[in-house]
Amino acid sequence: MHAFDVLVDPVRRRILELLADGEHRSGRIVELIQTEFSISQSAVSQHLRVLRESGFATVQVDGARRIYSVDAAPMREVSDWLDRFRSFWEPKLSALDTEIARGKKDRRED
Amino acid sequence: MHAFDVLVDPVRRRILELLADGEHRSGRIVELIQTEFSISQSAVSQHLRVLRESGFATVQVDGARRIYSVDAAPMREVSDWLDRFRSFWEPKLSALDTEIARGKKDRRED
DNA sequence: GTCTAATATAAGCCATAGCTTATATCTGGA
DNA sequence: TCCAGATATAAGCTATGGCTTATATTAGAC
Numbered sequence A, B: 001m002h003a004f005d006v007l008v009d010p011v012r013r014r015i016l017e018l019l020a021d022g023e024h025r026s027g028r029i030v031e032l033i034q035t036e037f038s039i040s041q042s043a044v045s046q047h048l049r050v051l052r053e054s055g056f057a058t059v060q061v062d063g064a065r066r067i068y069s070v071d072a073a074p075m076r077e078v079s080d081w082l083d084r085f086r087s088f089w090e091p092k093l094s095a096l097d098t099e100i101a102r103g104k105k106d107r108r109e110d
Numbered sequence C: 001g002t003c004t005a006a007t008a009t010a011a012g013c014c015a016t017a018g019c020t021t022a023t024a025t026c027t028g029g030a
Numbered sequence D: 001t002c003c004a005g006a007t008a009t010a011a012g013c014t015a016t017g018g019c020t021t022a023t024a025t026t027a028g029a030c
Helices: A003-007 A010-020 A026-037 A041-053 A075-089 A095-101 B003-007 B010-020 B026-037 B041-053 B075-089 B095-101
Strands: A057-062 A065-070 B057-062 B065-070
Touching (some): A003 A010, A003 B003, A010 A026, A010 A041, A010 A057, A010 A065, A010 B075, A026 A041, A075 B010, A075 B075, B003 B010, B010 B041, B010 B057, B010 B065, B026 B041, B026 B065, B041 B057
Antiparallel strands (some): A057 A065
């Protein structure tokens, strides 16, 4: 599953935003999402599953609770893809700045 | 239409990659995409329409030809969204480097 | 003016993503 | 041990995105 397939859903993006501010247990995520999207507990749980299985979130089991944390590693795939377009909106970066902006990552195959 | 809705499709991403290397006329894009995806001229044209209408591509009319160019402006929306997660995979950037990485853009509402 | 090339659009089909309701699986407490 | 809370899963429905074929539109060549 491609990173974009995960991030295309607004509920999943919102969950990731919540997790970016710190870990949350499932029930808390359900509460917060429901105030914004009016979907069921089941629907949120299914989104959490997608995030888990795609590597965007990790879970710690705490008894009956599940504590979710973000794992941003797969977002790098998106960021790397965007890199090839970065010069279009940041045309004035020096070569050095560009290296910094690219996080000094290894260049990979296109 | 959200930027992610446009970028989620692999054919559209590939078209944007082609356009990142320089403008192309519609027919050329159709040829190149067809070697990789085996879809019809119509299908490619429909993808080009999505790219046009969402602002990711611009067109110059040249007689019966349409010359497509990339417009990366809407990608900034994606890049900005990713920014909040950047610290997770680039934890060692200094505050200054972070500013550079963010392109010194104005901070906008989250 | 007619033909053909280049591109776009219309209409309809189908697979699937995201939802719902119902139910299963754990866990800790009384 | 039984129950309630917390979470996940199963099954089924529906809307929609991306495709196809067929056709429209436009421009230049002759």
